[in-house]
Structures are given as C-alpha cells and as structure tokens.
Amino acid sequence: MKKLSSSLTNMAVVLTVIAIIAGGALAYVNSVTAPQIEKINAENLAAGIKKVIGNDDLIVSDTKDIDKYTVYTTTDKEGNILGTAISTSENGFGGPLQVLVGFDNEGTILGYTILASQETPGLGAKAGLWFQKGEKGDIIGKNPGKCNFTVSKDGGDVDAITASTITSRAFLLAIQNAYNQLMADGKTEATGKAKSEKSCSIPESCQCENCSCEEPCNCTVKCGNTCEESDKCNE
Numbered sequence: 118m119k120k121l122s123s124s125l126t127n128m129a130v131v132l133t134v135i136a137i138i139a140g141g142a143l144a145y146v147n148s149v150t151a152p153q154i155e156k157i158n159a160e161n162l163a164a165g166i167k168k169v170i171g172n173d174d175l176i177v178s179d180t181k182d183i184d185k186y187t188v189y190t191t192t193d194k195e196g197n198i199l200g201t202a203i204s205t206s207e208n209g210f211g212g213p214l215q216v217l218v219g220f221d222n223e224g225t226i227l228g229y230t231i232l233a234s235q236e237t238p239g240l241g242a243k244a245g246l247w248f249q250k251g252e253k254g255d256i257i258g259k260n261p262g263k264c265n266f267t268v269s270k271d272g273g274d275v276d277a278i279t280a281s282t283i284t285s286r287a288f289l290l291a292i293q294n295a296y297n298q299l300m301a302d303g304k305t306e307a308t309g310k311a312k313s314e315k316s317c318s319i320p321e322s323c324q325c326e327n328c329s330c331e332e333p334c335n336c337t338v339k340c341g342n343t344c345e346e347s348d349k350c351n352e
Contacts, residue, residue, distance in 0.1 A: 169219030169228035170200045203295040209287040211235035216291045241284030261296040
C-alpha cells in the first residue's frame with residue numbers, strides 16, 4: 118500500500134477529521150450528562166432554599182427573576198409566608214461569587230449558602246462557613262438595613278475573612294443588594310395591595326359594615342338620594 122504523502126493539505130484534512138470526531142464525542146457526552154447535571158443543580162438549589170430559610174417542609178410558592186436576582190417566596194402548607202430566599206452574585210477575588218440568602222418578613226437574615234465560587238481554597242473559599250451562626254463573621258440574625266453591613270476594615274460591623282477582604286466585601290455586597298431587592302419588591306407589593314384595598318366594591322346599601330376593605334377608610338354609601346359617611350369600614 119502506497120504511503121500517504123505528507124503535505125499541508127493532507128495534514129489539514131486529518132486535523133479536520135479529528136476535530137469533527139472529537140466535537141461529536143463531546144456533543145454526545147454533553148447530551149447524556151446535561152440532564153443529570155441540571156437535575157443535581159435543581160436538587161442543590163431546593164436543599165439550599167430549605168437551609169437558608171431553616172425549614173425542611175416549606176413550599177416555594179412563587180419564583181421571580183428580577184435583573185440579576187432570583188426571588189423565591191416560601192410558605193408553609195397553610196400558605197403562611199415563612200421567608201424569602203434570594204439568589205444573586207458579585208465578583209469576588211477569583212470570579213463570580215453566587216450566594217443564596219434567606220430573609221424573614223422584616224429583612225433579618227435567616228441563613229445563607231454559597232451556590233458557586235471560584236475563590237482561593239483556604240482563603241476566600243472560607244466564605245461558606247466564616248459568616249455562619251457562631252463563627253467569627255456571624256451575620257445570621259442581622260438586618261442589613263439596621264446595621265453597617267460592611268467589613269470592620271471599612272468601618273462596618275462584620276469581621277472579614279482573614280487575608281480575604283476582597284471576597285468578604287463581595288459577599289457582604291451580594292447580601293446587601295439582595296436585601297435592597299427584597300425591600301424594593303416588598304414596597305411594590307405593598308403599594309399594589311393598598312390600591313386594591315382602596316378600590317374595594319361598596320354594595321348599594323346604607324350599611325357600611327358590608328364594605329370589604331381590610332383597613333380603616335372613609336366609606337360613602339349611596340342610599341336613594343341620600344349619602345351616609347362612616348369613619349371606618351369593618352373588616
């Protein structure tokens with residue numbers, strides 16, 4: 118059999134064939150592993166939400182993507198709100214630091230977990246433990262709106278990870294921004310609720326007790342040619 122002569126064309130053909138085979142193999146492996154990876158990520162997220170809220174029996178009643186935040190509203194089986202978990206990220210020393218943090222209805226931190234990190238092992242990678250309850254940088258039970266939620270080096274109330282100030286700043290900024298989003302979202306919902314209450318329907322009756330407003334309000338009811346006013350609508 119005649120030996121294939123070496124030339125630029127032959128080398129290019131061989132490399133192209135190898136690239137096609139390798140690409141096909143990678144595509145096949147990805148198609149097989151992608152669903153499993155997605156399943157694992159979903160399970161880790163579900164476990165993370167339970168961890169940061171502190172309740173294994175919660176139900177994620179609502180999920181919203183707002184800019185760089187994903188907001189998970191959690192309730193118990195009776196529909197009572199347990200808290201809100203928010204996922205967000207900031208750039209740390211090694212790259213994006215993705216954090217999931219849980220808040221109660223007042224904005225107090227219930228818990229947190231690191232979803233993804235490229236921080237240095239033994240240094241910035243300590244963020245997953247450093248700020249947990251009972252640790253040196255404990256943030257559990259703190260409300261970012263009621264304290265100086267920055268590292269002590271910057272005049273704040275939180276001790277930074279030793280030799281990892283950049284990671285600590287990124288972590289606390291992520292939590293602070295998540296808190297700000299929680300408050301902004303809460304105000305929007307409160308405004309919408311107030312508008313709903315004020316637009317309640319008043320029956321054609323002289324009895325103001327029939328008004329369905331949940332909060333005290335002025336209630337005017339027309340009865341024939343007369344109008345009666347009450348200072349309060351009963352719940």
